Structure formats: C-alpha cells, structure tokens
Amino acid sequence: MRTLRTIVEVRAALADAPRPIGLVPTMGALHEGHLALLAQARGDCATVVMSLFVNPAQFAPGEDLAAYPRDEARDAALAREAGVDLLFAPGREELYPEGFDTRVVVGELSEPLEGACRGAAHFDGVATVVAKLLNIVAPAVAYFGQKDAQQALVIRRLVRDLDIPTVIEVCPTVREADGLARSSRNAYLTAAERRRAVGLSRALRSAAALIAGGERDGDAALAVARGELERHAIEPEYLALVDPETLAPVEHLDAPVLIAVAARVGRARLIDNLIATPGGA
Ligand code: AMP
Numbered sequence: 001m002r003t004l005r006t007i008v009e010v011r012a013a014l015a016d017a018p019r020p021i022g023l024v025p026t027m028g029a030l031h032e033g034h035l036a037l038l039a040q041a042r043g044d045c046a047t048v049v050m051s052l053f054v055n056p057a058q059f060a061p062g063e064d065l066a067a068y069p070r071d072e073a074r075d076a077a078l079a080r081e082a083g084v085d086l087l088f089a090p091g092r093e094e095l096y097p098e099g100f101d102t103r104v105v106v107g108e109l110s111e112p113l114e115g116a117c118r119g120a121a122h123f124d125g126v127a128t129v130v131a132k133l134l135n136i137v138a139p140a141v142a143y144f145g146q147k148d149a150q151q152a153l154v155i156r157r158l159v160r161d162l163d164i165p166t167v168i169e170v171c172p173t174v175r176e177a178d179g180l181a182r183s184s185r186n187a188y189l190t191a192a193e194r195r196r197a198v199g200l201s202r203a204l205r206s207a208a209a210l211i212a213g214g215e216r217d218g219d220a221a222l223a224v225a226r227g228e229l230e231r232h233a234i235e236p237e238y239l240a241l242v243d244p245e246t247l248a249p250v251e252h253l254d255a256p257v258l259i260a261v262a263a264r265v266g267r268a269r270l271i272d273n274l275i276a277t278p279g280g281a
Contacts, residue, residue: 001080003087007136010049010088017085018046020140023166025051025133029069029184030078033174037143038082040171049137050079052089057096058125060118064269069187088137095132104128106154106161112247113260114150114271117237126151127158134164142166147173147181149258149273150247173272175201181272188268197265199232200272203239204259208276211253216278218251225259237262237269244275253278 004010014021022045024037041048052075059065072089079087103124110123134142144152152170159166174182179201180194189197203225210221218241229236241250244258253276260273 001076001084001087003076003089005088005090006094007090010086010136013086014047014049014137020045021047021049021137023049023051023133023137023139023142024084025053025130025142025144026075027054027068027184028052028072028075029187030075031174031182031184031186033145033147033182035078035082036174037145037171038079038084040169041141041143042083044141044169045139047086048084049086049088049139050084051133051137052076052079052087053095053129053133055095055125055129056092057128058122060122063118064185064188064267067188069184088133095129102128104131104158104162106157109150109154109157109247112150112242112249113238113240114262117262123151123154127154130155131158131162131164134159134166139166141169143169143171145173146170147183147272149244149260153245153247179205181270183268183270185268185270189266193266193268196232196234197268197270199229199234200261200263200265200270201274202232203228203234203261204272204274207241207259208274211257211276212279214278214280216253218253218257221253221259221276225261229261229263234263234265237264 022041024041026034054068104127105124106127156168178198180198206228207221207225210224239261241257250257256277262271
C-alpha cells in the first residue's frame with residue numbers, strides 16, 4: 001500500500017492502475033463499518049483507494065472538528081490489512097488551498113434532518129469534498145455507508161446531477177452485538193453512556209417491529225420509539241419517519257419508510273436509521 005499526500009501523485013499513481021478503481025472516502029478512526037466498505041471494494045475492484053481526510057468544511061463552528069479522533073498510523077495499518085492499494089491522506093491545504101472559493105450545494109435533500117440540526121453548510125461541505133475526491137480519483141465505484149443515509153442520498157444526487165461517471169454503492173450499517181451502530185464518535189462514550197447509547201438502535205427496532213406487525217400510524221410508531229429513548233434517558237434531536245428516497249415526512253405507513261434518529265449521548269452526537277417495511281400491506 002502506498003500513502004500519498006498530493007493530488008498530482010494520486011493522478012500519476014492511478015494513470016495506469018488496474019481498472020476498475022474503487023474509492024472508499026473516510027475521515028479515519030477506522031472501525032468495522034469502514035472495514036466492511038473496504039471489503040466490498042476489495043471484492044469488486046482491481047484497485048482500491050481509501051481517502052483519509054477530516055473535512056473541516058462539514059463541521060459547524062462548535063462541533064467536534066478539533067476533538068475528532070485521529071490516528072493515521074493505526075488507520076494506515078488497518079487499511080493495509082484490508083487490502084487497500086493506495087491511501088490518499090492529504091493535508092488541509094492540499095484540498096483547500098489559499099483562495100479556494102467553490103461550494104457544491106445539493107438542494108432539498110440537504111435540508112431536513114442532519115441539515116436542519118447541523119446547518120445547511122454541513123452537506124455543502126460533504127458534497128464539495130466528495131465531488132473533489134471523485135474528480136481526483138475518478139473511481140468507477142465509490143462506497144458509502146447506509147449509517148449516513150441522508151449523506152448517501154445527497155451523494156447519489158450529486159453524481160447524477162453533475163454527470164459524474166461513478167456508481168455509488170451504499171453498504172449496510174455495521175453494528176455492535178447489542179445493536180449500536182459503529183461510529184468513530186462512539187469513542188467519546190464513557191462506559192455508562194455506552195450502555196445508554198444502545199437506546200438509539202432499540203428505539204429504531206421497536207418502531208420497525210411495530211410497523212412490520214401492521215401498524216399504519218406513524219405517530220404510534222414514533223411514540224414507541226420515543227418511549228425506548230426515554231428509558232435510556234435519551235432526548236432526540238430528531239426522530240422522524242421519512243420517505244427513504246426523498247426524505248419527505250411520512251405519516252401514513254403504506255410503503256417502506258426510513259426511521260431516522262439523532263441524539264447526544266454525553267459529548268457524542270450519534271445518528272442511526274433503519275428502513276421499516278409495513279407488514280400485511
Ligand atoms: P466517516 O469516516 O465517519 O466519514 O465514514 C466513512 C464512511 O463509512 C461513510 O460512507 C459512512 O457512512 C461509512 N460508515 C460509517 N459508519 C458505518 C457503519 N457503522 N456501517 C457502515 N458504514 C459506515
């Protein structure tokens with residue numbers, strides 16, 4: 001595995017690398033969720049590129065940019081074990097040099113849920129850096145996690161609208177044994193918070209089970225989920241039933257629905273989601 005820091009080096013290294021090229025964008029602090037994306041890329045592609053960049057443009061002032069866990073040596077070792085061919089780990093100046101002044105804005109999909117909580121600039125930051133990475137690496141396929149469901153939709157729309165010739169693969173959420181979605185931010189949890197954090201996935205699962213059992217009333221499903229959050233002393237930033245493609249709010253359940261939740265547990269801000277399918281439809 002080669003570690004490269006500049007765009008020029010990456011383009012040169014990939015010029016005659018075996019095709020297809022697969023890209024897995026990450027912010028590091030690798031966990032099983034990232035490793036699943038890398039395994040999928042390794043299985044599909046002749047050349048696997050992983051990017052490692054904690055993208056300042058997607059953090060709002062006051063968020064955890066400075067505290068975000070960083071350990072490049074550990075990440076590089078895990079990437080190497082996972083069969084990554086090229087690790088692209090640029091510095092901030094490489095991607096955002098002096099005078100950088102362009103933003104990629106994906107419209108309505110950026111606005112609800114994470115966009116409403118973290119500010120519209122969050123997904124502008126995501127879309128801008130992903131557009132850059134897709135231009136730099138020019139992968140046939142790029143891999144993202146369903147854990148960040150809204151991000152995956154924003155990126156699918158970005159490549160569609162800008163005619164970027166990359167297939168976006170969205171891989172299932174990898175969870176701990178008790179259901180907690182793997183996240184780099186789980187590292188912020190104390191032992192007691194870690195026990196409470198399971199409330200997010202329990203809330204999603206309780207609502208999904210009710211919906212699968214035939215419940216058609218969105219409010220009833222949300223009430224069950226809210227009860228589970230309360231049992232774990234979790235106050236959600238949002239808990240919502242939305243259309244899995246458009247993110248429009250859903251009240252009557254007659255098609256698959258995305259149940260999405262965000263909550264602070266201690267100093268970690270955690271998100272999770274599930275797609276629930278109405279039973280008996
Ligand atoms: P991050 O490093 O947090 O920006 O995540 C990099 C990629 O890994 C994104 O596409 C995430 O959606 C994905 N990812 C993060 N956590 C998980 C998880 N638990 N399961 C699957 N994919 C994940």
